[in-house]
Amino acid sequence: MEDFVSTQHFEVNFDGLVGPTHNYAGLSFGNVASLSNAKAVSSPRSAAKQGLAKMKALHDLGMVQGVLAPQERPDIATLRRLGFSGSDGDVLYKAATEAPQIYQAVCSASSMWTANAATVSPGADTANGKVHFTPANLTNKFHRSLEPLTSGRILQAMFANPRYFEHHLHLPDNEHFGDEGAANHTRLCSNYGHAGVEVFTFGRYAFDASKPAPRKFPARQTFEASQAIARLHGLSEENTVFIQQNPDVIDQGVFHNDVIAVGNQNVLFYHEQAFLDTEAKLAEMQRKFGEQPLHFICVKTSEVSIEDAVQTYLFNTQLLTLPNGEMTIIAPTECQENASVAAYLDDLVQRDTPIKQVRFFDVKQSMRNGGGPACLRLRVALNDSELAAVNPAVLMNDSLYQRLNDWVDKHYRDELTVEDLRDPQLLNESRTALDALTQILKLGSVYPFQR
Numbered sequence: 001m002e003d004f005v006s007t008q009h010f011e012v013n014f015d016g017l018v019g020p021t022h023n024y025a026g027l028s029f030g031n032v033a034s035l036s037n038a039k040a041v042s043s044p045r046s047a048a049k050q051g052l053a054k055m056k057a058l059h060d061l062g063m064v065q066g067v068l069a070p071q072e073r074p075d076i077a078t079l080r081r082l083g084f085s086g087s088d089g090d091v092l093y094k095a096a097t098e099a100p101q102i103y104q105a106v107c108s109a110s111s112m113w114t115a116n117a118a119t120v121s122p123g124a125d126t127a128n129g130k131v132h133f134t135p136a137n138l139t140n141k142f143h144r145s146l147e148p149l150t151s152g153r154i155l156q157a158m159f160a161n162p163r164y165f166e167h168h169l170h171l172p173d174n175e176h177f178g179d180e181g182a183a184n185h186t187r188l189c190s191n192y193g194h195a196g197v198e199v200f201t202f203g204r205y206a207f208d209a210s211k212p213a214p215r216k217f218p219a220r221q222t223f224e225a226s227q228a229i230a231r232l233h234g235l236s237e238e239n240t241v242f243i244q245q246n247p248d249v250i251d252q253g254v255f256h257n258d259v260i261a262v263g264n265q266n267v268l269f270y271h272e273q274a275f276l277d278t279e280a281k282l283a284e285m286q287r288k289f290g291e292q293p294l295h296f297i298c299v300k301t302s303e304v305s306i307e308d309a310v311q312t313y314l315f316n317t318q319l320l321t322l323p324n325g326e327m328t329i330i331a332p333t334e335c336q337e338n339a340s341v342a343a344y345l346d347d348l349v350q351r352d353t354p355i356k357q358v359r360f361f362d363v364k365q366s367m368r369n370g371g372g373p374a375c376l377r378l379r380v381a382l383n384d385s386e387l388a389a390v391n392p393a394v395l396m397n398d399s400l401y402q403r404l405n406d407w408v409d410k411h412y413r414d415e416l417t418v419e420d421l422r423d424p425q426l427l428n429e430s431r432t433a434l435d436a437l438t439q440i441l442k443l444g445s446v447y448p449f450q451r
C-alpha cells in the first residue's frame with residue numbers, strides 16, 4: 001500500500017462535459033425526469049455552460065476539479081454494427097428514417113453523467129496500492145450500453161501511468177452483470193488517503209429469483225456485478241459492504257442509489273427508505289470503519305417524501321470536504337424551490353454534523369434528463385504523486401474554463417429538438433467539435449471517427 005504519512009490527498013471530481021447532441025428523447029424507463037421531458041427542446045449550449053460553471057465554482061472553492069470528455073454522437077459505428085451501410089450520411093439517413101428510435105438512442109449525450117462512467121477504487125483500498133478503474137457496462141439501457149469502450153479509452157488517456165493506475169475491461173455485457181458504476185458506490189473514510197469502506201449498493205440478485213426485486217421499474221445494478229468489481233479492484237472483505245436498495249423506491253423512480261443516498265468521508269446522508277436491512281448494514285459499515293463514529297444522517301419520510309427526493313434530487317447532491325475541512329452540499333436549484341426540501345436543508349446546516357453549508361447550482365438542462373450535480377461527476381481520490389501523474393490538460397483552471405467556454409460557443413447549438421438529430425450537419429458539427437476537444441484536453445484519438 002502507498003505510504004500516506006507525508007503525502008497530501010485529494011478527492012478530485014471529474015465532471016462530464018455535456019456533448020453537442022444533448023437532447024430529451026425519453027430513453028430511460030424508470031427515470032421519471034427522462035420520461036416526463038421526452039421531446040422537450042434542449043439547449044446543448046446552456047447545458048454545457050451550466051456544467052462548466054459548476055466545475056469552475058468547485059475549482060474556485062479550492063477543490064481539484066477535472067473534465068471528462070463526451071462521446072461521439074451520433075454513433076455511426078454502432079449503426080454500422082446494426083447493418084446500416086453506405087457513406088456516413090447514408091447510414092445516418094437510413095437509420096433516422098427506418099429506425100427512428102434506434103437512431104435517437106445513438107444520438108444521446110448520456111455520457112455526460114460520469115457517475116455512471118466507471119467505478120473507481122483509490123490506492124489506499126486496493127491490494128496492489130494502485131487506483132483501479134472499471135468502466136460501467138450500463139447494459140440496462142441500449143443508449144447507455146454504447147458508452148463503456150470509449151469511456152475506458154478516455155479514462156486511460158487521462159490516467160495513463162501504469163505505475164499508479166490500473167484499468168479493467170467493463171464486465172460482461174449482460175443483464176446478469178448490469179453495472180452502473182459509481183452511481184451505486186460510495187466510499188466512507190476518515191481521510192481520503194486512509195483505507196476506507198467501499199459501499200456497493202445493488203438493486204437485485206441476478207442468480208437468485210427468490211430474493212426481493214422491484215416489480216415495475218428495472219434494477220440496473222446487480223449484486224453479482226458489484227461483487228465482481230470488488231474482486232477486480234482487489235478490495236478486502238474488511239473494507240467492503242454490499243447493501244441492497246429498497247426495491248419499493250426503485251419502483252418510485254429511484255433508478256440509482258445516488259438518487260437516495262450520498263456518502264463522503266465520515267458521513268452517510270440517506271433517506272430512511274433507501275435500503276433493505278438498514279440497521280444491520282449500517283452497523284457493518286461502522287464496524288468496518290473502525291472506532292471513530294460515522295455520522296449517519298437519516299432523512300425521514302415525514303421530513304422529505306420519496307416523491308420530493310426524486311423531484312428535487314436532494315440526495316443527488318455532491319457532499320464535498322472543502323480545504324478548511326468543513327463539508328458543503330452542492331445542490332441543484334430544484335432543492336431551493338421545494339418548500340420541504342429547502343426547510344430540511346436550512347435545518348441540517350444548523351445541526352451538529354460536519355455539513356455546514358449548502359450551495360445551489362442551476363443544472364436544469366441535466367436535471368430534465370434525471371441527472372443532478374452528483375450524476376455529473378466521477379470521484380477519484382488521489383494522493384499527490386497520483387495527481388501529478390494525471391494528464392494535466394484535463395484539470396480545471398481559469399484558462400481551461402475560458403477555452404472550453406469559447407469552444408462551446410463556437411461549436412454548440414443553442415437549441416435542439418429530437419427532429420434536429422436527423423440533420424446530417426449535426427454529425428459534422430459534433431465531430432469537428434470533438435476533434436478540437438481532444439486537442440484541448442490532449443486525449444489523442446479516442447473516438448471511432450478518429451481511428
Ligand SMILES: N=C(N)NCCC[C@H](NC(=O)CCC(=O)O)C(=O)O
Nearest residue numbers: 025026027028031034113115183375
Ligand atoms: N443518477 C445518475 N448517476 N445518473 C443519471 C443518469 C441519467 C440518465 N438519463 C438518460 O439517459 C436520459 C436520456 C434521454 O431520455 O434522452 C439515465 O437514465 O441513465
